Amino acid sequence: MLFTVLTGLITSSLLIPFGKLVKAKWSIVLPLVPVLLFVFYLLHIPTILGGTNLVQHVDWVPSLGVNLDFRLDGLSLLFALLITGIGTAIFFYGRTYLKGHPYFDRFFAYLLLFMSAMLGVVLSNNILTLFVFWELTSISSFFLIGFNNDSKASRDSALSALSITGLGGFFLLAGLIYMGHIAGTFMISELFTKHDLIVDHPQYPLIVGLIFIGAFTKSAQFPFHFWLPGAMKAPTPVSAYLHSATMVKAGIYLLARFTPILGHTEIWNNTLLIVGGFTMVFAAIHALFRVDLKGILAYSTISALGVLTFLLGLGTQEAIIAAAVFILVHALYKATLFMVTGIIDHETHTRDLTKLGGLRKVLFPVFIAALLAALSSAGLPSTFGFIGKDLIYEATLHYKTNWTLWLTALAVITNIGLVAAGFMAGLKPFTGKLPPGFANVHLPYPSMWIPPLILGSLGLIFGVFPGYIGDIFNYQAANAIVQTDTAMHLKIWHGFNTVLLLSLATLLIGIVVYFFNKPSERKLAAVERLNSIAPQRIFSIIGRSTMRLSNWYTQTFHNGYLRSYHIKIIVFAEILLGYKLWISGPIHIKWDSLTPLSWYEVGIVAMLLGALYIIVTTRSRLTSVVSTSVIGYCICLMFVFYSAPDLAMTQFTIDTLTTVLFVLVLYKLPSFINITSRWLQLRDAVVALGFGVILSLIALRVLQEPNVTEISSFYGENSYLLAKGKNVVNTILVDFRGLDTMFETVVLSIAAIGVYSLIRLRLKSSEKE
Amino acid sequence: MELLLVIIIGLLYASGVYLILRRSMVKLLLGIMLLGNGTNILIFLLGKITKGSPPVINEAYKVFQDIYADPIPQALILTAIVISFALTSFAIVLLKRVYALVDSDDLDDLNTPEEEDL
Numbered sequence: 001m002l003f004t005v006l007t008g009l010i011t012s013s014l015l016i017p018f019g020k021l022v023k024a025k026w027s028i029v030l031p032l033v034p035v036l037l038f039v040f041y042l043l044h045i046p047t048i049l050g051g052t053n054l055v056q057h058v059d060w061v062p063s064l065g066v067n068l069d070f071r072l073d074g075l076s077l078l079f080a081l082l083i084t085g086i087g088t089a090i091f092f093y094g095r096t097y098l099k100g101h102p103y104f105d106r107f108f109a110y111l112l113l114f115m116s117a118m119l120g121v122v123l124s125n126n127i128l129t130l131f132v133f134w135e136l137t138s139i140s141s142f143f144l145i146g147f148n149n150d151s152k153a154s155r156d157s158a159l160s161a162l163s164i165t166g167l168g169g170f171f172l173l174a175g176l177i178y179m180g181h182i183a184g185t186f187m188i189s190e191l192f193t194k195h196d197l198i199v200d201h202p203q204y205p206l207i208v209g210l211i212f213i214g215a216f217t218k219s220a221q222f223p224f225h226f227w228l229p230g231a232m233k234a235p236t237p238v239s240a241y242l243h244s245a246t247m248v249k250a251g252i253y254l255l256a257r258f259t260p261i262l263g264h265t266e267i268w269n270n271t272l273l274i275v276g277g278f279t280m281v282f283a284a285i286h287a288l289f290r291v292d293l294k295g296i297l298a299y300s301t302i303s304a305l306g307v308l309t310f311l312l313g314l315g316t317q318e319a320i321i322a323a324a325v326f327i328l329v330h331a332l333y334k335a336t337l338f339m340v341t342g343i344i345d346h347e348t349h350t351r352d353l354t355k356l357g358g359l360r361k362v363l364f365p366v367f368i369a370a371l372l373a374a375l376s377s378a379g380l381p382s383t384f385g386f387i388g389k390d391l392i393y394e395a396t397l398h399y400k401t402n403w404t405l406w407l408t409a410l411a412v413i414t415n416i417g418l419v420a421a422g423f424m425a426g427l428k429p430f431t432g433k434l435p436p437g438f439a440n441v442h443l444p445y446p447s448m449w450i451p452p453l454i455l456g457s458l459g460l461i462f463g464v465f466p467g468y469i470g471d472i473f474n475y476q477a478a479n480a481i482v483q484t485d486t487a488m489h490l491k492i493w494h495g496f497n498t499v500l501l502l503s504l505a506t507l508l509i510g511i512v513v514y515f516f517n518k519p520s521e522r523k524l525a526a527v528e529r530l531n532s533i534a535p536q537r538i539f540s541i542i543g544r545s546t547m548r549l550s551n552w553y554t555q556t557f558h559n560g561y562l563r564s565y566h567i568k569i570i571v572f573a574e575i576l577l578g579y580k581l582w583i584s585g586p587i588h589i590k591w592d593s594l595t596p597l598s599w600y601e602v603g604i605v606a607m608l609l610g611a612l613y614i615i616v617t618t619r620s621r622l623t624s625v626v627s628t629s630v631i632g633y634c635i636c637l638m639f640v641f642y643s644a645p646d647l648a649m650t651q652f653t654i655d656t657l658t659t660v661l662f663v664l665v666l667y668k669l670p671s672f673i674n675i676t677s678r679w680l681q682l683r684d685a686v687v688a689l690g691f692g693v694i695l696s697l698i699a700l701r702v703l704q705e706p707n708v709t710e711i712s713s714f715y716g717e718n719s720y721l722l723a724k725g726k727n728v729v730n731t732i733l734v735d736f737r738g739l740d741t742m743f744e745t746v747v748l749s750i751a752a753i754g755v756y757s758l759i760r761l762r763l764k765s766s767e768k769e
Numbered sequence: 770m771e772l773l774l775v776i777i778i779g780l781l782y783a784s785g786v787y788l789i790l791r792r793s794m795v796k797l798l799l800g801i802m803l804l805g806n807g808t809n810i811l812i813f814l815l816g817k818i819t820k821g822s823p824p825v826i827n828e829a830y831k832v833f834q835d836i837y838a839d840p841i842p843q844a845l846i847l848t849a850i851v852i853s854f855a856l857t858s859f860a861i862v863l864l865k866r867v868y869a870l871v872d873s874d875d876l877d878d879l880n881t882p883e884e885e886d887l
Binding site for chain 2: 561562563566567570589594595596597601602605608609612615616621624625628631632635638639641642643644645646647650651654657658661662665666684685687688689691692693695696699700702703707709711712715716717719720721726727728729732733737740741744747748750751752754755758759761
């Protein structure tokens, strides 16, 4: 199984060097990848049907418990087949859809990356590996939504999708780690046995809450649903693949996968019921007000995801079976409708329902595909959608609480909306009169209309042989969710009962709604007005504030002015040092141990302070340089008084050299200009004086510490005995610490080379302003 | 004398910090030099300062007969002086070069123009 995940990743990275070649000649190899993987998983159906689960283990980061563990059971297989099967259709379709696009290779690299990541999600047996792949789907989805990167709307939608799913991923990771920590294992197969341990843990509500946020953001449940309509800015193959058939179902997969681990509790079932129920009704009604084909499909997808969440929330065996079937039903008809929309958009350059009509005359095979999908979505008897809807009604009707009626009513309302939305997207553009502008619309290449036609027909074929199909695809998936044998067997005919009546009523009312609900811009505008209280507004306010905050932070702390960095570093140091001084106790001055003052020392100090005053206040560059050298000489004299002849000599030489160099180089510079305001000068003076005071206090504090002289006496005693020198400072430098001095010489040489080359470097004429 | 040195250290640091907060590049450089001088005196003060007895052994003896000034701070300061000279001289030449290129002593003129365009 590892190789199926790697195939896509490797092909994706191979597109970096060979992208141009593939784009020009060999683009046919791209769809072969999902085809091969699809066949691979088809071949595994018999094994899984026999009830065996395949397991594979590869060490990755064993020390952290993160390993490449894969496990193929019924649920994983259903998803793997969806990913590779729908992927096959999308790859063939997208190859023609994007023919000649400058970023053709890039598009397929992202798409392959996504396919691998998605396979990784559904195959992982380790929840941390699952999380890694989960994030990878968000990232590839980000690139695909923002694929038309010259459009601002596209980029914004990509960002909003990434922020929402990324935020959810963050919570999910916390939940997963917490759960793994409590259970003591990160392996899904082992977690199945820890259900009671986790559910009885006092932090169980927290874990469930965190994982719910992850699943709801990914699967676009209210109030996180709004990124999905935005994601429709992506090219249509992406919308069909990621944002209806596969990626958004990752959240559903997660909930289904964790049902045996975390499920069957009141928190679990009720939250899913409420969130799923609200989302499905809200989105189904919302879909009816859209005029953009993709908008209708986006909201009906949200509604379908709500239905799946709702079914998992019911949690009964019937509901789980319904969910397992509905995943397949929805993927088939929704991918078809999206691809049809893509063809319409590609050929007529509009997706506006108020402008489209009569296209059956020019796009007949596409019309057939759309019709089949719309009928399956409406749940006409003998389509696969009919089976799905029956199962949903059965699940709600047999739910044993006082709420049975209400839940069924919710499901009926949702399905009526979905029926009407399906007809709006699949039927409306093809019926009626053909507008004269579309008379020369022609069929695209067969590779574009054959995939939706096949998927659409499957909806019909599956509906005719539901028993056979259900056994192959859905039976083991449902078993994997409930972890027991569900003994499910789909039947095409249940006899005359309430479920059939409900189904027919839904269909009829849906058709009535379809005929009476004329899409119009006015209605859309009325709905749009509600946006001011919609959750996306809150999210966009949060987003804008974060942006403002980081902008303010950057402007304040990284504004590019050296002195501004200096002042922050210095003030910070002042605070730290001041605090340390404060807590280290009072300072005592040992007056008796101080060296007495003589008059010439006072004179030198006075001279030094005078020079210091001149440097700080003078306007003349030369004066300040000379004053610096005066300070140097004063210090030199102090070295003389206090028994440091070597220092005095060095200081004298160096100071002279520095001054000469300074004067030689800078004599032609203009005098200082006073550019900063009085207030700023005052502020800087306060900061500077504060720093000086703190350093003085540190010096005083050091004076009261006893002197440690062991090392000094070692050098003193051994200077002649070991190093044969009577000047101790010299022996330290050239003998005891000779290596240090050698490196110092190296530093000096490097500086000398730098100085020399800078002086020799001639200005090029182009560098002069 | 120690108290006077303490005051000098404080004032050298204060003027050094004040100068590196200016916009002028020359002042920045002078500020760094003052900070270096302040640090040297601080190190000097850390060893006990002693008058009139340098750490040099008398001609006639092989070891010290009397008290002597602490040689370690002196060795450290000597190194520091030399290294800071390397830094200062390189900075001075660099300053000249910058001045030749941008014709200004103002640090703000060195900020890249792209940033202002954004």
